[in-house]
Amino acid sequence: MISLEEFHQDFLQSIISDADSRGLMRPQAFFENICEELVSTGDLTTNYTAAEYIKNGVEVYGYDYDEERRILSVLVHQFFQEDEIETLTKNHIKTKFNRLKTFIKKSLQGLWNEMEETSEAYLLAYDMHRNVQNKLIDKFRLIILTDGKVTRSISEIPNDSIEGINCEHQIIDINYLYSIFMAENGTGxxxxxxxxxxxxxxxxxxxxxxxxxxxxxxxxxxxxxxxxxxxxxxxxxxxxxxxxxxxxxxxxxxxxxxxxxxxxxxxxxxxxxxxxxxxxxxxxxxxxxxxxxxxxxxxxxxxxxxxxxxxxxxxxxxxxxxxxxxxxxxxxxxxxxxxxxxxxxxNKSDFFSNSPFHKEMKDYSKRIWVPTQGGTQRRTHWFYERVRGEYLNEQAYLTRAKKTQFENENPRSQLIEKTFLAKSENSWDRKPHIVSKGAQYSFGEFANSVTDTLEKNHLAITESYFKDAIARVILFRRTEKLVSDAPWYENAFRAQTVTYSIALLSHTVNKKKLFFDFTSIWDNQRLPIELEELMKVITKLVYEKITDPPAGSANIAQWCKKEECWNDVCNITIDIKPIMKLFKDKEEVRYEKKSDKQKKELDNGIEIQAFVIQTNIEVWIQLYGYYSNFRSLSLTQRDILKKYADGRIPFPSEKQSKVLYALYQRAVKEGWEALSI
Known part of the structure; x- marks a missing residue:
């Protein structure tokens, strides 16, 4: 079992890697990662928003409004970033909560008048005042996020009130995050x-x-x-x-x-x-x-x-x-x-957790080696993480030498979570307003899209798709860095700028009926210099557009969630001539798709045959007994299953293997399980 200390080390390294690969400050990466975790567990809603504001005696990093329960959560953090687990002391806790309360009180007194209208904190202060005036807040929830652990001397923090509104206190520390990890992996x-x-x-x-x-x-x-x-x-x-x-x-x-x-x-x-x-x-x-x-x-x-x-x-x-x-x-x-x-x-996304998409992506991530760079001979993989904690779990019982080998072959900088993949894919699929609604909402839309695709073509997730998807992740991460480093960037609406910029590039390419060739990005594991320079231009134009919303849409974050915003951004004209060498023609695309499909059909057939032959014959005998119990089979299905269970088909053909495999999968889905052999 993974210990708390091991989890803490892994968590800290994931924050550092995420910050470095995406051009974030480490506290920003810490805040975003924990909030996404809390959204997935239901502790926060998909409405959570970053909103940093720090002055003398005042501090806030974000908020979340649960409209149904009328609860406004206001968040602050204490990110120690130390190798050893630090203790969040009484003094830490008292100071953080007092600074949050001061922010709330000042907001109710008109603090937004002293802020830049385009800042995220302005929206928080203004909306808080308006919602209190309209009696739309029944409870404040003050939350401290930390990678430390709460001092043992504190078991409970009593509630109080602000302006007659009940005020609860909560601390999300490393122990709380560890319990989420254990729960997601079946033990919490x-x-x-x-x-x-x-x-x-x-x-x-x-x-x-x-x-x-x-x-x-x-x-x-x-x-x-x-x-x-x-x-x-x-x-x-x-x-x-x-x-x-x-x-x-x-x-x-x-x-x-x-x-x-x-x-x-x-x-x-x-x-x-x-x-x-x-x-x-x-x-x-x-x-x-x-x-x-x-x-x-x-x-x-x-x-x-x-x-x-x-x-x-x-x-x-x-x-x-x-x-x-x-x-x-x-x-x-x-x-x-x-x-x-x-x-x-x-919705199709409701049961996406069982989709073959995840298996396909996982298989490719384990099988496909990344092209070596800069003369190094070390081969690596991109690690696809369907469930949070898989990366850590796969190392749980490895020896020190095997763990080092695993980390060398699967560097943390090449770990990709399913929700991040969804953001990247939705951006290129020209759905930035969906991405702007939050990671969980974006993932639901992505799940619907993938399910539709697989229903039309079950061979759609090919090796080429995997490589192109990784290339789009590289594009997304690099664009994040470009925005963070831009002289015009004012530390607000970075996420919206990135997704809208990538969507605008895709829109322009699509409008001209061109096909983007992601091969060079995959081969070099970075963007061509021409594309980087173009993204610098696009991001600036997009930032200026989305931060200047039409009259009546002063809340920029909400404006970016609307399709009207996307339609507005589509009016931006960009010149893609500098990157013309990154496109391929229609016939080339058609040939590649046909070739990928044929290769995958061959791979799938071989894998199914291998599964059938390698599965103990006793399992097939039990399976025949299961289907003999009043379950309808076609004559062909029954004949193949009986003959194989009787040992009369020593080496099943590809077609016979597909029949046997389908019967096996159907039985498992119905709840059947082979007895121990």
């Missing part, structure tokens, strides 16, 4: 205390235990009020407000017939890793996840929070499945989500 957890009457359901499966329970509206309200999006972390959709017919029906039932809610509503479907019971009541649930019923939960919450409705007579049925094998927790939750959600339209 959180617990919820409650009191729900239940019935245990007899279940022959040893994979999970099921319960039927009844939760009243007040209990559900309190749980969601405390944990928010954390409960819906792996849920397949978020609250759609009262716009759809389903949600209007929920609201009307709560308002006019609350006693009929149990009869009218399907309730919630949830998963957990552990429950505790006493006298016919569930008293504690570990890792509670609402995988179906997010609308029901949010509707009940909004009914009381926003409309002041009485929810005391609302009863909600709950189907709770507790997974027994913690290692299969992620797959179990995903499967329950997929089959439980049939009420409303589900």
């Amino acid at each position: 957890s959180y617990e919820i205390d409650l009191n729900i009457p239940y019935l245990a359901v007899n279940n022959p499966s040893n994979e999970y235990q099921s319960y039927l329970g009844i939760m009243d509206g007040e209990q559900l309200f309190k749980i969601y009020d405390e944990y928010g999006q954390k409960l819906l972390e792996q849920n397949v959709r978020t609250f759609l407000q009262f716009r759809g017919g389903v949600n209007k029906g929920i609201r009307n039932t709560i308002q006019y017939k609350p006693d009929m809610f149990f009869a009218y509503n399907n309730g919630i479907t949830a998963t957990a890793t552990k429950v505790e019971t006493k006298n016919g009541y569930i008293t504690k649930i570990t890792d509670f996840q609402i995988v179906n019923g997010g609308q029901t939960t949010s509707a009940i919450y909004a009914a009381k929070k926003n409309s002041k409705m009485d929810i005391s007579n609302v009863s909600v049925q709950m189907k709770l499945s507790v997974v027994n094998n913690i290692e299969k927790k992620s797959d179990f939750v995903s499967s329950v989500s997929q089959y439980a959600n049939t009420q409303n339209k589900i």
Whole structure:
């Protein structure tokens, strides 16, 4: 198991590498990395925004507004960047919280009048004042982010208030980040205390235990009020407000017939890793996840929070499945989500975690060597990280020598996370307004796009795609550095400038019906000098355009999230003649795609044959027994499976292997698992 100290070292190195490769200051990279982590766990919403403002007695680095729960989180950090884990002392904590409170108080008194209108902190101060005036903030949450650990002498920080608004305090330290890492890798957890009457359901499966329970509206309200999006972390959709017919029906039932809610509503479907019971009541649930019923939960919450409705007579049925094998927790939750959600339209991105895209990218990242540079003979890979922590986990049980070899072959500077890949790909796909909505939102759009592509062509993710995608990552990172180093850059709206600049380049190329050749970027692992010079011009033009929004759109960050902003940027004219050598013609593109497809078909066929032959014959005997139990197969499928299980096909052909492999995958998806041999 990875220790806290090992995690801290890895975390610190990832910050340093991220900052160096993207042209960020290390504290900026630290802030962004932690916030993205907290968004993925539901501790922050996708609305979080960087907003640095430091003066005497005042300090803030960013904020997040949870519109549904009306909570404004204001963030500050203490980044030690030391090899050993430092301690966040009482004095540190007191100073940081006091400086945050001073910022809030001054903002409510008109601090924005002293700021530059184009700064991100101006937007924070102005919006905070406006939302308080309009009674749209019920709670302030003051958060300290740190790579240190909180002193043991502090177990709780009492709440207080600012201008009559409740004020909570929270510290996200290295221990908290470590617990997130352990949870994502199947060993961490959180617990919820409650009191729900239940019935245990007899279940022959040893994979999970099921319960039927009844939760009243007040209990559900309190749980969601405390944990928010954390409960819906792996849920397949978020609250759609009262716009759809389903949600209007929920609201009307709560308002006019609350006693009929149990009869009218399907309730919630949830998963957990552990429950505790006493006298016919569930008293504690570990890792509670609402995988179906997010609308029901949010509707009940909004009914009381926003409309002041009485929810005391609302009863909600709950189907709770507790997974027994913690290692299969992620797959179990995903499967329950997929089959439980049939009420409303589900986005393709909802189940993207199981997409073959990840397997393809992972396979290529392990197999393809990066071209050597500068005379060095050392070969390296780009490491694709589908799940946060994979890079560290793959080193967990290596010897010191093997770990050194792994790090040499997979340098941290060549680690690419799925959300960063999504930002890069969406930018080139001319969706900068989507990227500007945040990493998680951008990833959802990317997942939809990839799924559509794979549905049309399951061979779309080729070796050439992998290399081109990495080249676009290199383009994105280098553009970030160019903006950071530009004399005109004023430390604001860097992210928006980068995504819009890359999108504008792509738009110009596409408009002229040209095809960009990323080969030179991949071969040299850097941008050609002509492209760098052009990006310097583009980024300046884009920055000037997006920071001068039309009347009525003074909030630049919000303006950049709108398609109208992208349409406006598309009007910028750029000259791409200096990079004409970086394009290829239509016939060349068509030939390469055909060649890639043929090569992949051959590779896939060989891989499938190898899998079938290398899998123990006893597994195929068990599989035949599984399908013999009333499961329909075509005559051809049954004949091939029976003959292979009987040993009458010593070396299956490519076609026979594809049939056997498809039957194996189908059975696994249905929950079948071969007994130990």
